[in-house]
Amino acid sequence: MSATPPNPQRRSERSRQAILAAAIELCTEKGYVGVTVEAIAARAGVSKKTIYRWWPSKGFVLLEALAQRTDSHAPFPDTGHLAADLYAQMTGVVRLLTTPPFGPAYIGILSELHHDPELTAAVHEQFITPRFTAAVNRLKSAQRQGRLSADADLELAVELLYGPLYYRYALRKPAHTAERMAELVDHVLRTLDCRP
Amino acid sequence: MSATPPNPQRRSERSRQAILAAAIELCTEKGYVGVTVEAIAARAGVSKKTIYRWWPSKGFVLLEALAQRTDSHAPFPDTGHLAADLYAQMTGVVRLLTTPPFGPAYIGILSELHHDPELTAAVHEQFITPRFTAAVNRLKSAQRQGRLSADADLELAVELLYGPLYYRYALRKPAHTAERMAELVDHVLRTLDCRP
Amino acid sequence: MSATPPNPQRRSERSRQAILAAAIELCTEKGYVGVTVEAIAARAGVSKKTIYRWWPSKGFVLLEALAQRTDSHAPFPDTGHLAADLYAQMTGVVRLLTTPPFGPAYIGILSELHHDPELTAAVHEQFITPRFTAAVNRLKSAQRQGRLSADADLELAVELLYGPLYYRYALRKPAHTAERMAELVDHVLRTLDCRP
Amino acid sequence: MSATPPNPQRRSERSRQAILAAAIELCTEKGYVGVTVEAIAARAGVSKKTIYRWWPSKGFVLLEALAQRTDSHAPFPDTGHLAADLYAQMTGVVRLLTTPPFGPAYIGILSELHHDPELTAAVHEQFITPRFTAAVNRLKSAQRQGRLSADADLELAVELLYGPLYYRYALRKPAHTAERMAELVDHVLRTLDCRP
DNA sequence: TCGTAATCGAGACGGTACGTCGAGTCTTAGG
DNA sequence: CCTAAGACTCGACGTACCGTCTCGATTACGA
Numbered sequence: 001m002s003a004t005p006p007n008p009q010r011r012s013e014r015s016r017q018a019i020l021a022a023a024i025e026l027c028t029e030k031g032y033v034g035v036t037v038e039a040i041a042a043r044a045g046v047s048k049k050t051i052y053r054w055w056p057s058k059g060f061v062l063l064e065a066l067a068q069r070t071d072s073h074a075p076f077p078d079t080g081h082l083a084a085d086l087y088a089q090m091t092g093v094v095r096l097l098t099t100p101p102f103g104p105a106y107i108g109i110l111s112e113l114h115h116d117p118e119l120t121a122a123v124h125e126q127f128i129t130p131r132f133t134a135a136v137n138r139l140k141s142a143q144r145q146g147r148l149s150a151d152a153d154l155e156l157a158v159e160l161l162y163g164p165l166y167y168r169y170a171l172r173k174p175a176h177t178a179e180r181m182a183e184l185v186d187h188v189l190r191t192l193d194c195r196p
Numbered sequence: 197m198s199a200t201p202p203n204p205q206r207r208s209e210r211s212r213q214a215i216l217a218a219a220i221e222l223c224t225e226k227g228y229v230g231v232t233v234e235a236i237a238a239r240a241g242v243s244k245k246t247i248y249r250w251w252p253s254k255g256f257v258l259l260e261a262l263a264q265r266t267d268s269h270a271p272f273p274d275t276g277h278l279a280a281d282l283y284a285q286m287t288g289v290v291r292l293l294t295t296p297p298f299g300p301a302y303i304g305i306l307s308e309l310h311h312d313p314e315l316t317a318a319v320h321e322q323f324i325t326p327r328f329t330a331a332v333n334r335l336k337s338a339q340r341q342g343r344l345s346a347d348a349d350l351e352l353a354v355e356l357l358y359g360p361l362y363y364r365y366a367l368r369k370p371a372h373t374a375e376r377m378a379e380l381v382d383h384v385l386r387t388l389d390c391r392p
Numbered sequence: 393m394s395a396t397p398p399n400p401q402r403r404s405e406r407s408r409q410a411i412l413a414a415a416i417e418l419c420t421e422k423g424y425v426g427v428t429v430e431a432i433a434a435r436a437g438v439s440k441k442t443i444y445r446w447w448p449s450k451g452f453v454l455l456e457a458l459a460q461r462t463d464s465h466a467p468f469p470d471t472g473h474l475a476a477d478l479y480a481q482m483t484g485v486v487r488l489l490t491t492p493p494f495g496p497a498y499i500g501i502l503s504e505l506h507h508d509p510e511l512t513a514a515v516h517e518q519f520i521t522p523r524f525t526a527a528v529n530r531l532k533s534a535q536r537q538g539r540l541s542a543d544a545d546l547e548l549a550v551e552l553l554y555g556p557l558y559y560r561y562a563l564r565k566p567a568h569t570a571e572r573m574a575e576l577v578d579h580v581l582r583t584l585d586c587r588p
Numbered sequence: 589m590s591a592t593p594p595n596p597q598r599r600s601e602r603s604r605q606a607i608l609a610a611a612i613e614l615c616t617e618k619g620y621v622g623v624t625v626e627a628i629a630a631r632a633g634v635s636k637k638t639i640y641r642w643w644p645s646k647g648f649v650l651l652e653a654l655a656q657r658t659d660s661h662a663p664f665p666d667t668g669h670l671a672a673d674l675y676a677q678m679t680g681v682v683r684l685l686t687t688p689p690f691g692p693a694y695i696g697i698l699s700e701l702h703h704d705p706e707l708t709a710a711v712h713e714q715f716i717t718p719r720f721t722a723a724v725n726r727l728k729s730a731q732r733q734g735r736l737s738a739d740a741d742l743e744l745a746v747e748l749l750y751g752p753l754y755y756r757y758a759l760r761k762p763a764h765t766a767e768r769m770a771e772l773v774d775h776v777l778r779t780l781d782c783r784p
Numbered sequence: 785t786c787g788t789a790a791t792c793g794a795g796a797c798g799g800t801a802c803g804t805c806g807a808g809t810c811t812t813a814g815g
Numbered sequence: 816c817c818t819a820a821g822a823c824t825c826g827a828c829g830t831a832c833c834g835t836c837t838c839g840a841t842t843a844c845g846a
Binding site: 423424425499500502503504505506507512515516520545548551552554555556557558559560561562563564572575576579580582583 | 619620621695696698699700701702703708711712716741744747748750751752753754755756757758759760761768771772775776778779
């Protein structure tokens with residue numbers, strides 16, 4: 001009578017991979033709105049039930065596909081040159097938001113957040129919080145080395161860095177150019193830097 | 197044989213108002229996903245065709261409803277105290293994003309931008325560009341008065357101010373508290389201020 | 393909020409005919425189990441919604457198709473020769489049960505009766521009761537003419553005539569041959585006949 | 589490579605009984621349509637595979653359950669009073685068709701016959717033919733005793749007796765009352781009786 | 785007595801059809 | 816011509832069972 005949760009041990013890895021691949025492909029070809037559970041099932045040669053058994057909605061499928069294909073993601077760079085590191089990292093974020101096949105997928109997922117709290121939680125846990133923390137940590141390490149003023153508000157700094165990126169994303173303004181992003185990094189760092 | 201465009205002169209103002217009201221009500225009661233053309237038509241006592249004749253999609257309906265109900269919006273404040281003016285303005289933006297009934301509507305519209313370029317254009321024209329320009333102008337006026345360094349990058353400044361707001365919105369992090377927003381304004385202004 | 397019933401005046405006769413035709417065709421080609429709402433919709437070039445709007449289930453669709461295609465059905469024959477008339481009529485029933493395309497449809501409908509009281513009511517009203525009554529009336533008319541004993545139980549007689557037919561149908565025994573059916577009629581009539 | 593047939597010696601009697609019991613229970617509680625292989629398996633604490641290994645379909649499961657629970661069924665009664673014997677037997681048939689838990693099960697099985705020839709064969713072998721033959725034999729024995737005319741068509745007689753019962757069953761008319769059934773028996777016997 | 789091979793429970797799998805919902809188009813009648 | 820009403824096609828939703836198919840774990844048989 002109770003809906004017993006599925007047993008992950010019995011899960012077919014084959015189907016899982018086919019589903020993730022199909023989801024990404026569809027998103028590439030037809031955009032996020034073209035990704036439907038039905039289409040994923042058809043392309044992956046899989047039953048809809050199998051999808052619903054393991055994921056609550058297509059957003060989660062794409063999220064997992066995205067995570068799998070980007071989890072070899074380099075940790076926050078730490079070359080010693082803070083500005084360059086931040087720049088590199090932020091460039092990565094913009095690239096993720098703007099280049100196929102991950103751009104459309106990530107954007108679609110983000111737009112789903114506004115009516116799906118559970119997906120929001122998952123995205124935060126897997127994507128956003130780690131990156132935010134990594135950025136803060138990178139700044140902290142610079143601060144420990146005395147390259148940033150001791151009382152700098154590092155979380156605010158990170159928001160100032162990422163903020164304009166997402167501002168443009170959210171309103172669908174064109175993304176920052178490389179130079180513009182460099183200026184942004186410089187500008188924010190200048191605020192924090194105790195020593196030039 | 198050609199689809200003659202509708203004649204705005206013969207348009208029923210009664211229906212128009214009923215539709216806009218129904219859209220806002222539905223958005224308040226059931227959230228953006230609960231707003232469907234079907235539901236609007238039913239509640240407004242209006243034919244679906246009438247809606248489709250005058251608006252391309254539900255996003256435009258809500259946009260118009262929103263515009264109508266907020267176009268008494270005050271222009272960018274200019275009390276002489278720059279920080280206070282910016283703070284007031286940004287508070288308004290956050291309030292728009294977070295308080296019913298306009299919050300859900302505006303958020304829903306924004307999430308639609310990612311798959312509707314025409315809606316994007318309309319939103320930019322009616323909402324975003326005017327406010328962005330107003331903010332830049334307010335800074336320009338301060339600059340002219342010599343209160344900001346002459347070579348300050350004002351557009352970047354506005355992005356730094358609004359950015360964190362939309363960063364949190366886009367990722368559904370909780371909005372900034374009043375204090376936090378004040379700190380944000382202060383921090384950014386400090387970067388630009390030639391004179392303390 | 394209330395589910396308003398559809399307006400029959402607005403109904404598309406075109407769709408209705410296409411649906412009935414498709415149902416009969418499918419039943420002919422693939423048997424009753426091959427008739428699905430989905431298949432009917434596909435073949436008729438019609439939306440599933442349209443089917444569900446006008447019929448509660450596929451049984452009703454087939455019933456209507458059947459009724460439409462047999463309602464030119466001759467009334468109970470009355471040639472003056474009672475045995476021949478009964479024989480003719482019963483032959484018709486057997487033919488209805490055994491020859492495509494109506495046989496499979498009728499049989500399928502009948503098998504549905506066992507879990508659908510509303511379909512049962514409809515079938516009784518449209519098919520069974522009229523025929524039963526007609527048969528009783530034919531016997532009554534013979535009785536009035538003094539050809540059947542005045543106290544004969546005519547309803548029982550009709551059950552004795554139709555009974556064996558449905559006995560074989562229900563248990564899927566092969567239907568009666570023509571001779572066998574003639575013997576059946578003779579046998580029953582002999583019981584009732586006051587005058588040889 | 590070939591599918592080796594299961595070995596009945598190693599069959600789990602425990603599972604078999606649980607399955608049959610579950611099938612009957614489900615049929616009692618939710619009617620024939622509520623009996624699904626899935627539900628049987630769940631209730632019996634048994635794997636679906638186990639069911640499919642031993643039975644071709646749910647119809648066969650119910651048939652076996654029915655047979656097991658009614659095979660203590662008395663043989664055709666032979667008290668010397670023919671009418672009473674026939675009446676008793678036919679009452680039994682009606683009771684089987686109308687009283688839970690066997691009524692719904694039997695009716696469900698019968699309705700399955702129309703699209704399952706193998707089930708038809710099984711039902712005939714286990715249920716129908718034996719009873720039909722028994723009835724004919726009972727009449728033959730009466731005939732041998734000179735109580736029925738020597739040239740009476742006994743098979744037709746049995747069809748006349750059972751026919752009306754199944755006529756009402758097939759069309760879901762209410763079953764005969766006890767008196768009506770008595771009249772039916774008398775009427776048919778009168779046709780056959782050489783001696784009053 | 786002990787492998788060993790089949791059956792067992794559990795339940796995931798690819799399918800098919802279900803009945804519902806909303807989108808956007810089209811038709812009809814009335815003003 | 817606009818409107819209300821709403822029927823239409825289309826496509827996707829999420830669910831229910833089907834019958835097939837692995838899995839280990841259990842169990843009874845024959846070596």
